[in-house]
Amino acid sequence: MNAKSSSAVTRVAAGTEPSAVKSARRTLEVLEFFAARHSAATVSEVAEALDYPQSSTSMLLRTLESLGYLMQEGGSRRYRPTLRVMLLGTWMHDELFGQASLFSNMAQLRLRTGQAVLVGLRQGIHVRFILSLPSVKANALRYPVGVMRPVCLSAAGKMLLTRESDREVQRIARRANAQAATPQERVDVSALLNEVRESRERGWAESVNYPQRGFANLSTLLPAIAGQPHMGITLGMRLEVLEARRATLLDALESAVRMLVPD
Incomplete structure (x- = not known):
């Protein structure tokens, strides 16, 4: 049939x-x-x-x-x-066949850092997080799976913008500003472009006092996967944690990404 x-x-x-x-x-x-x-x-x-x-x-x-x-x-x-479909059953794959998946690597990163771990992809002027593992800290923010953040404000969004040309970054920023619901969601286009250029050069991006005051995000790109959109991996934490442990957290983030690069 x-x-x-x-x-x-x-x-x-x-x-x-x-x-x-x-x-x-x-x-x-x-x-x-x-x-x-x-x-x-x-x-x-x-x-x-x-x-x-x-x-x-x-x-x-x-x-x-x-x-x-x-x-x-x-x-x-x-x-x-997209990979969001695959992630629905990844935990079962890990349970049955061993620790070799994106999910298990992200779970290990969460345990190593103690911070929230998120994987997101760009959808227009937003980033949608398709994987979210909560921080082990009691005073941490919660990021529900599927939550969307403005691409120009989030660390993951800034990293995903590094895959675009400068002209396209400016176009996206202007469009985001035109659709911003509040003044806080608007960005300085020139300042954002400079930040994206810097992130493109160093390989990581951060956002401070975002999504709430006193919190921060640190992000880099996942290895490209054929047939899939670019994705960013993010650590979400309190701002004082970022300021005290930036180098250590970056090392953990980059090590997790290297584990996902095919031999």
């Missing part, structure tokens, strides 16, 4: 299932579709394979993209899963 006929049978068996159940089922079926396909697909291809209406398929894929589970290939209309 092919994917299309299987989906149709499932829908008939489901009968008059509640809309929330239907949405959950379709979300899982889309992820399973990509798991079986092993390649990107257009809205039409997904709709045809799963026998969904074109309009609701388009809406579902856009929603999964906005949540960081799917991405559109550059300049095309084709969608493919």
Whole structure:
């Protein structure tokens, strides 16, 4: 039985299932579709394979993209899963097959530093964190998985901007300023550009008194992965921790990244 006929049978068996159940089922079926396909697909291809209406398929894929589970290939209309999908079951992989994954490396970094560890990717003028491991400290901030931060303010965002040209950094900053909800979210475009240039040169970025006063972030880039957007890894901490341990934390951050570079 092919994917299309299987989906149709499932829908008939489901009968008059509640809309929330239907949405959950379709979300899982889309992820399973990509798991079986092993390649990107257009809205039409997904709709045809799963026998969904074109309009609701388009809406579902856009929603999964906005949540960081799917991405559109550059300049095309084709969608493919991001690493956020893989991370859903990484802890099980570690439990069954050993400590050799992104998740386990990030967990080790958390234990080594005691700080929150986050992995994020850029979505327009924001960074969405697709992995978040909380600090072991009782007075630390909590960063929920899926939380979004302004790309021009967060340390991860500044590092992700290092992958863009100076002209593109300025364009993104102006767009972010135009959409800023509060004056605190606006940035000095020239100052940001200088900071991005410096971060590009030294290989790391930081943000202080952000996302709240008295807190800070330290970030660098993860190794590039074919078919995936650039991602940044971040340590979140209290500001006094950054000021007292910057060199040690940077060493831990860079060591974790080196562990992920293929031999």
